[in-house]
């Protein structure tokens with residue numbers, strides 16, 4: 001949509017956690033593109049068991065800043081995206097998902113039958129891993145958003161420092177035990193991207209064949 005977009009490798013290298021923003025709003029069509037790209041993120045069994053709550057009102061962002069122990073990002077950034085993991089989504093019929101995938105030829109009969117049996121989800125539930133599974137899927141969508149934002153010329157910051165009950169209250173799901181806050185991502189513009197804080201040498205974090213830490 002924009003000749004100025006960065007490639008994926010360039011966006012990965014350029015992305016920084018931006019904690020201070022200009023007050024400029026994010027144009028609606030840019031936000032729309034960002035959210036559209038977010039929904040392209042993969043999820044286990046294509047369950048798409050994560051939602052994004054877009055918070056741009058001052059009241060909403062103030063509540064999120066307070067939920068985040070007073071961190072300034074949600075107040076300064078014009079948009080905050082709250083990624084919600086839907087831990088009970090797999091229990092619904094979800095026939096729209098299988099109908100799309102069979103219709104496009106992406107899934108064969110055998111794969112569709114496996115999806116419909118929910119065998120893996122039952123196993124995850126029995127091992128107490130259902131929440132973790134949904135959180136992984138929400139986190140991948142958040143990662144897509146951060147890289148897409150950089151590519152589109154927007155600044156972002158992931159945030160995990162918050163009280164989940166207060167975040168849930170701020171987005172109207174205080175009474176929903178089946179929903180888990182995964183991460184918040186602030187979106188906006190900056191004049192001064194922070195310097196790269198550095199990474200450990202690759203030999204420290206990438207191993208060959210066997211873990212050698």
Ligand SMILES: Cc1cc2nc3c(=O)[nH]c(=O)nc-3n(C[C@H](O)[C@H](O)[C@H](O)COP(=O)(O)O)c2cc1C
Pocket residue numbers: 015016017018019071158159160161162183196197
């Ligand atoms: C899951 C996650 C949660 C984070 N939560 C916060 C946060 O609450 N507040 C904050 O200032 N930075 C937060 N950060 C940003 C990290 O401090 C930052 O990613 C790290 O220092 C590396 O810097 P970079 O993102 O610019 O490469 C978070 C990062 C991640 C991945």
